[in-house]
Amino acid sequence: MACKLSPNNAWAIDSTFKTNQFGLPLYAAVTPNRSGVGMPLWYMLCSNEIGSRQEKVALAMTLTIVFKRMSNVRPNAIVIDKSWTEFRAIQNVVSSDPHCWKDFDGIRSQIACKILLCWFHVKKAWVDHLLPKVHPNMRNRLYGQMCSLMHCRTEEAFDDLYNTMMGEYKEVRPILSLLDRSWCGPNCNWKSMWPRFGRLFPHGNVDTTNIIERHWQYIKYTALRGRVNHSITCLLHTLIGEASTGTCMGGTVLEWYKQKQIICDSGRFIPRANSKEHASRLRRAEEVVERYHRDPQTIVVLDAARLLFSIISMSKDNIWYTVSVQSNYCECHDVWFTCKHLMGVVMVIERYMTDLADSLPIIAHANGMHEPTEFASDQVEGDENPCVNEVLWLRINDVKERLDALENGMNRLSEEKKQHITEKMDDFITKLQTCFVPHPIDMPKSEVLSRSKNMLL
DSSP states (O other), rough: OOHOOOOTOOEEEEEEEESSOOOOOOOEEEETTTTTTTEEEEEEOOOTTTSHHHHHHHHHHHHHHHHHTTOOOOOSEEEEEEHHHHHHHHHHHHHHHGGGGETTTEEEEEEEEEEEEEEHHHHIIIIIIIIISGGGGGHHHHHHHHHHHHHHHHHHHHHHHHHHHHHHHTOHHHHHHHHHHHHHHHTTTTTTTOOOGGGSSOTTTOOHHHHHHHHHHHHIIISSOOOOOOOHHHHHHHHHTTTSSOOOTTHHHHHHHHHHHHHHHTTTTOEEEEEHHHHHHHHHHHHHHHHHHOGGGGHHHEEETTTEEEOOOSSSTTTTEEETTTTEESOHHHHHHHHHHHHHHHHHHHOOOOOHHHHHHHHHHHHTEEEEEEOOOOOOOOOGGGGOHHHHHHHHHHHHHHHHHHHHGGGOOHHHHHHHHHHHHHHHHHHHHHHHHHHOOOOOOOHHHHHHHHHHH
């Protein structure tokens, strides 16, 4: 599930208490699927003795193990509360993970697992710690200025507004100290994690940890029936089931979310009361197709192998959105996950890009699986088979055997025919891997926009 949902998406990581009789913290990571439903990816239960840093060590070990099982797949972002424990644990793991970094012209840049702060908890921290330090008559203005800082789209605009505030509040020393140390200062660790300019990349529109807060509500008041004194064994049985049977009387949290994902994949889950909104998006997607028919430069292919496109906005001038058909993601701010841009690009592929249209049904089938799909290894060990669809797994192995046989017979061909067949095989293998092994978008937004403009010119 983590490999399937993580590309171009974000995890929300948080902990909760009062789930067991020992008061141990329960950690979890939740990410939204393409229907907007939060799906739990892993749980971690650990001790939390004061001064022992056990939570930090346990969280770092959990992330290391999970990342190892996910191969090269990583979420684009990880959303947390303003917690030093979570920040340091994630930073320690990510800083040494080669799949989270890439060199651009000799500069090492982070392309995955960027830490973001939950906007809800950021504003709550302002109300609890920042606003009480000024006169009540100034609180509304200070809160509005902090909100303006939060929505700055460039770091230059952020710094300009911050310098203006420093001059306005120069007589209020506690405000200056707190802003510099905890929010906006050049040496502040949190500076780029809460403003908008630090999250201008595909992250599933996950800007708060509310998606995991709803998950805690379900566990505490439905699965655990509102009781706070359960034993550790009872808690584990409720979450993942009994060790020998994998189930629990009344069902487990794991079973419930697996069934919910099956419903979402089948298309029977509708996050709205009626289909009017969906029908409206279909009509506007047709407008995208008509516009492309009149002007093919309105949709630019950024990466055909990964089905990555750039589409110009229909209502705003000179605004481009990145659309990933492979991960069902669009960069626009539509409240629904499948927006008109994504629908329109898929329809354009079906009608005008026949060389790419063959990948669409395969990707749709892969998105409908209930477990992550990996074909990086020929070895399948017991219950850890990464592919649930046995028929599909056998077909892939059959294709690989045929390709091996073809390659062995190429020695009898001329160099010209051998080169031609090799190119065809490389194209086929690339397309096959693209369909089943998800790849994160590893280009910064600036590069995507510059590439779009260069291709148009």
